[in-house]
Amino acid sequence: MSNQSGSLAGALAACCSPLAEEPLGPARAVELARAFKALGDPARLRLLSLIASHPGGEACVCDVSDGFDLAGPTISHHLKVLREAGLISGERRGTWVYYRADPGALGRLSDLLAIAGSGAAQPPEAASA
Amino acid sequence: MSNQSGSLAGALAACCSPLAEEPLGPARAVELARAFKALGDPARLRLLSLIASHPGGEACVCDVSDGFDLAGPTISHHLKVLREAGLISGERRGTWVYYRADPGALGRLSDLLAIAGSGAAQPPEAASA
DNA sequence: TCGCTGTATCGACGAACGTCAAAGCAAGAG
DNA sequence: CTCTTGCTTTGACGTTCGTCGATACAGCGA
DSSP states (O other): OOSOOSSOTTTTTSOOOOTTTSOOOHHHHHHHHHHHHHHSSHHHHHHHHHHHTSTTSEEEHHHHHTTOOSOHHHHHHHHHHHHHTTSEEEEEETTEEEEEEOHHHHHHHHHHHHHHHHSSSOOTTTTOO | OOSOOSSOTTTTTSOOOOTTTSOOOHHHHHHHHHHHHHHSSHHHHHHHHHHHTSGGGEEEHHHHHTTOOSOHHHHHHHHHHHHHTTSEEEEEETTEEEEEEOHHHHHHHHHHHHHHHHSSSOOGGGTOO
16 A cells, blocks of 8 residues: 555646646646546535545545545545555554655645636736636 | 635635634635645646636636637636635636636635645654654 | 538437445554 | 545546547538
């Protein structure tokens, strides 16, 4: 399990001019879409939030499972999706498995949207709308 | 068509403490997930980027369709998904329909991830673990 | 008016997704 | 070693999604 079992190891690492700066090539779009798709489920969004907001910055599955109406395997599945998207990493310590959010990956996704939201290609409606 | 035909009109408007600050309630998770899901497709990501990066901040469907291997109806479908997610808005001017990215919606999604990526719940891995 | 071009909706198909129960593996307790 | 607990994997089911062709609508020009 270690870090990421998936494919995007470096996908979010070598990131990307902001959305509005240049058209975003097909290949990069595929990798970024995989990350956003991982965020595109309420359960995963809550899991990620729960992990990121947990004291110490990490949470074990047992901490996180309470408050969900989902079966154990489903939780595990969602955590795997987040892991393979490079958004969290998991580590087994004794009996329990601890997950932790990846600040870098989240930050890069944030940057991708941020600049688009504030700066580039300045919509002429500057102050309006 | 006007602005958003969909459901999230205000969903992204009244946004949200950052991901790592507090656990993100179920209801809000559903609405945010809808936005991220809209970003979770390579074609839509490229479309959004193409629109956002287009000179003037807006692009008509014809501008955007070139360079895609997708049929017309499919492009139209993806634009509709982005529109219903509140990420773009469309306006018909004569024969053509022009789309424009919504900086506010993108910015709020960005903020949601940004703080999580930099600040809160500071992972103590610095010294501990 | 008719026809043409640009865009959207409809209906259908295959693929991917979210979910669960059952079974499997890892680690500690007895 | 065996049992129990925590988590993951497997296999299956129904639903949603991405894609397309056919069709319909909107606006312009002849």
